[in-house]
Each structure stands twice: as C-alpha cells, then as structure tokens.
Amino acid sequence: MKFPDLNLALLSALLLIFLGSPAADAADVLYQICGTTGNYTANSTYDLNLQTLLTNLTTSATNSSSNFGFAKSTVGSVPNQIFGLVLCRGDVNSSNCSSCLSQATQDIQNLCPYYKEATIYYDFCLLRFSNQNFLSSTDNTNQVYMWNTQNVTGSKTLYSNYVRYLMNTTADYAAFNRSKKFATGQLNLSQAFPETYGLVQCTPDMSTSDCASCLNSLIDEMLKRFSGRQGARILGVRCNIRYEIYSFYSSVSLLSLTPPVENAPAPAPAMTPPVMNPGPQGMERTIYFTCASITS
Template identity: 30%
Template sequence: MGTSTFLMFLCSLVLSLAAVVLSKHPAVDVYLERRCNEASGNYSANSAYEANLNSIISRFSTSTEFNYGFFNLSAGESSRDKVNSVALCRGDMNQADCKTCLNYTATELKRFCPFNKAATAWSELCLVRYANRDLYGLLENDPRICVFNPRNPSYPDQFNDALSDLLDDLRNEAAAAGPVRKYAAGNASAGGNHERVYATMQCTPDMDQLNCDTCLAFAQSELEKCCYGRIGCRVLRPNCVLRFESNPFYNETAVPLPSPQPSPSGGNEDETTPTVIIVIASVVGVLILVFISMCMLMRRRRNKPVSANVETAPVDSEMSGIDPLQSPLIE
C-alpha cells in the first residue's frame, strides 16, 4: 500500500471514529455553572420523584413546542413527588440548538447534583431550573453567580461608560418586551482602536415588566461589584442573565423561529451543534496538516539523500485566544 493511499485510509478511519464518539458523547460546555440546593431535601434512587425528573429531562429533547426557547414544565400528581421546571434558551437560538442545550444542561445538572430535589444550572446558551415547589412567576435572588474574564480593556474609562449606557438601553428593551421573549442584544463603540462592547440581557418570560427590570437592575449592580473594568462578564441569576464581551458572541441577524420537525425516519440531524462541527473541522484540519507535512518530508528526502541536522523550534506553552474565567463569590 502506497504512502498516499495509507494516509487517505488513516484520515477516513479517524474521521469515522470521531463521528461515532461525538454522536455518543456531546461536547462538554466549558461555561456550565450549577448550584445544588441542599436545603430542598433529597430524593431516593428509583423513586417517583426521580422518575418525574427524568420525564421532564426527556421532554427537553422530544418536545415539538418551542415558544422562543421558554419552557415551564411539571411532572407528577402527588405534591410530595411533583417536579416543576423552568428553562430558557438565549434569545437568538433556534429550536434545534435550544433542545440540545436544554437536554445537555439538565442531564449534567442531575449528574452534578445527585438526589437534590432542587438545582439550577446555566450554560453557554441556556439555563435550567427544577424544584419540588412552584417556580413560575416568582422573582428570586438566589442562587446567583458572577463569572468574568480577568483581562482589562485597552481604554477602561471609555469601555465602562459605553457599557453602562448600553446595559441601560438593553435593560429597558428586554423588560418592556412581550410575554414570550424578554431578550435584548446590542453593541456600542468602546474607545480607541475601533474597540466595541457587545452585550445581551434576558429574563425568563414569566417575569412581568417590573420584575424583569428589577432582576436586570440587580444583575447590573452585581456586575459593578465583581467584574467592573473587565473585558467580559456573565451575571447569572434564577430569573435573568446578563453578559457582555469585547467580541461578538451572539447572532445579530437571528430570528428564532421553530425548526422543521424531524423526519419519520427518526434522524437526529437537527440536533447537530455548532461545537460538534467545530471539533470535526479541527480534526480534519489537523489531518490535512499532517498529510502535507509528510508529503513535504518525503519530497525533501527524495531531493536530499543525505540527511541533515534539523533544529526543533521551541514550543510556546501558552494557548493564545483563550482567556480564563474566574467566578468570585457575590456577597
């Protein structure tokens, strides 16, 4: 078997294995944050409460309703075993990505908070809450968390002024939105070198205008305590979410409409996530680079029968383009 044929076979094999692994193990969301409520009590394994919780989690991936990514679900008849859940996807999500996010986040939340009757999780694109009590329409202060990028903007004063004005505008827009989608996104100039700040603010649609405005105002005050002067931050609360970055992170042109229903064959093409596509593309890119490198090495060997000493360049151990996130406690 020639070298080229072998490399093509190797590429096909690696891509096939990657596709199988990714289909069974969704990419991990590095933004996942969760809070387990120990005070809510625990349920037993294989109990009616766990069965009801599993029923709700399964409905996130099988429901044909979308409602702009907002879900208010319950399962169980007995007050002792009834589970209530409120879940929300970011306002620019389509139905397929929303379902994938909710199913993953709820599944991970149950895994990280085993046997807790109440828990909350926020991921990159959605939030999930469940409890053994009513959640709908109740403005709550806890749990909450602030996660920030430790870097500072190049022009902090201009950046902070622009951010403050932008958040005020977005808060008013989100709070005044209709009963199905309390979401606002926008950006503004933030100083020299063409810097801009991008932000989103969103409430769960069960919040009326006053409660939504109150929740987002609290989020802004927490932002000033934990990440004022940073280049990016997320303030996560039970009823609302605030996020800003120095780079675009939301879809500015997205119109969140329901995706087509799955075909009768039961295919799951609509649950392919952007993260999976990125991972596969990365694998393909690496394989292409390996193939090119080997071809160049073989060509060099043909042209130069006598081997030459080759110096190895030092490898930079720092990963560029990836900023650590820190999550201080909010007093």
C-alpha cells in the same frame, strides 16, 4: 442566593475558558448548583416524576410557537411534587436549543445525583428543578458571577460609564419592546476603547417591570464588582446579563449604539423678530436625543 467570594475566585480561574476565548464550546457546563432541600432514591416516585418533568420541559420548550425556548412545569403531588424551568438563549436556533436541553437533562443528574433540587448553566441554555415552588416567584435565585481578569486600557471609570449605557439601553429594549424579553446591543466606541457587545435576557413570563428591575439589579451589581473589566457576566434563573469586547452571540446585534455626547455645547439661540412689548421671560429647555439603529 449568591455564591460566596471564595467560589467567585475559583470561577475567575476559568477565565480563558468561559470569557477570554470566543471559541469556548457551547456544550460545556458553565456551572452547576446542587441544592440543599433533600435527596431522593433511584426508581422512587420522585425519580419517576423527575424523568417526566425533564421530558415535558424539553418537549414544550422546543415545540412552542409563542414562547420558543422557554418552558415551566409541575409534576406530581406533595411530598413528591417537583417544579421545573428551562430557558434557551434568545438567539439560538431550534437545533442548538434542543441539543443543549437534552445535554442538560443528562448532565444535571450526573453532576447532582439524587438531589431534589439542582440548577445547571450553559452558554445556550439553563435548567432548574426543585421540590420547592420557585415558579411562583420572580426572585433571581442561584446567581453565578464570571468575569475577565483583564482591564481595558484607559479610564476604567469612563469605560464603565459606556458599559452602563450599553447595558441599560439593551435592558430597556428587552423589557419594554420584546415579547421574548431578550436583546443584544453593540456599542461603537472610538479608538480609545474596543467595540463592546452586550446581551440581556429574562424569562418571557416576567412582567415588563419585573424584568426591568431584575436586569437593572444585575447591571448595578456587575459594574460595582467588575468596573473596567474587558468582559463579565451574571447568570441567574430569572434573568442574566453579559458584555464582552468581542461578538459572542449568534445573530446581528438588535441595537447598534453610539456613545452619548458628553459636554456638548449649548445650541445657538433661535433668531426671533423684535417685539415692542416683550412678555415675561420664559424658561428654556434643551432636550438631547441619543439615536440607536435597530436591526429587525
């Protein structure tokens, strides 16, 4: 489900808090979505199951050695069965992850009181629960769009091409090379444009192909909506992406990239000794490689 453009316009008014200022508090709620699948009452079976679920999710996510920062769980039986998922951003430490999830379990019940379904987003984590089994699907539900209202100076088309290269390369690295399905990238541009930083993440239980498809869909959508912007992000339960003209994540970029060379001259033909009876002329293929340095 995507928000209507009216809600997106309201989100853009919060630009200076969420995108324009690197100093935004990571504990601030970015957005919450209260569901439409019904309500429960205090101290009911559903309420008790929800408290158990939230505790289980936080404990599992912060104590897991294989999938640290991620957990999904189911508690109870129909009609009081409840499904939940939490995900911390891939570069946050144990303390920040635990703190964010603890805050989320409190805020989501205050902001969406007695809703059987709710989603909440922060810079460092997200939490979703529902009485519908969304865990069986990789559909990237409850997407939120946020962007910087300022454009870069220069060609919007050229800069958007650079952003696409950054995000596509970072997305491929996350989907195909990282068990956490998380990656960051830095694109070192010329003086015409500022250095640009990107972050992508999927839930680690997604397959390589599902993660790549989810991220590529968001990249296409982001560049269609926010071409030439100084920053933008799309939040989703299953995958999310973001780019900015400043570093907004906690660690050194996993990828350090330079733009692909455009309009490069063809290489000089190789010198070969003459032959008396040349054979049929063959096809010549030139392959260009763009190298990226990877920081472990």
